[in-house]
Amino acid sequence: MPKFCVKLLYKKWRHDVNNSLASFFYPKLPNIIGHRGAYNLAPENTLISFRKAAQLGATWIEIDVRLSSDKIPVVFHDNDVDRTTDGQGPVQSFTLRALQKLDAGSHYHSDFSGEKVPTLLQTITLCIELNLGLNIEIKPNFGQATETVTAILATINPFQEQLRGNVLFSSFNLLCLKNLINLCPEWPRALLVNDLNNDWLTKTKALECYALNPNYKCLSSIEDIKSILNSGLRIIPFTVNQSSIAKNLLGLGVHSIITDDLGSLNLLKNYEI
DSSP, X not given: OOHHHHHHHHHHHHHHHHHHHHHTXXXXXXXXXXXXXXXXXXXXXXXXXXXXXXXXXXXXXXXXXXXXXXXXXXXXXXXXXXXXXXXXXXXXXXXXXXXXXXXXXXXXXXXXXXXXXXXXXXXXXXXXXXXXXXXXXXXXXXXXHHHHHHHHHHHHGGGHHHHTTSEEEEXXXXXXXXXXXXXXXXXXXXXXXXXXXXXXXXXXXXXXXXXEEEBGGXXXXXXXXXXXXXXXXXXXXXXXXXXXXXXXXXXXXXXXXXXXXHHHHGGGTXXXX
């Protein structure tokens, strides 16, 4: 058999095996996902925020993960610690120990003084306890796409049985998603986009994505939504904080809504078209 035929057969075999593995891990998505926990009611990306989301009836939350200077996956959105803690400087300049000395709650309200920056491991442990699904956005520090994915997988893979069907990885970073395919293809992936340019379909196919997570503002027409649905992708727009917009999007076939306002939009968790 010619070598090129062997290569084609191998690629097809690998694609089929990857798809078969991934199907065991496909999530059952809820209507509503809490953005960074209960964003409007507690300091973002903290354990108290995740607990608050569960108390409000959320079954899934979205979190952001990047690395500390000692390569520990921590739950943190920004490149710098300035906005959400009492510290200053890039996250990647802090060891985990130094990060967890920061106050990650007082910026929101003095009632949350002393809240810590959680690790991914602490978050996974809590989410298993609370039966919360996780949309994990991978936010690599500059030049750390491969390191970040490797460290995240080393943390989460021991929990595959407990988390099966309750995890979705997402990223704007194409290399992160590519690394996920190569290192652990069974975890489902979503591409994050801020606009629907002409290459979203090419990228999601190449990255074997389960979902597209677009900024809801770029879903400007029914045709946009139909084209994504026709591609076989799930649609999980961010960040929708108005009930009327959320209800309209769900009615048009969107699978989940990521929101800051769990208090109001969680009323739609059982909404049916």
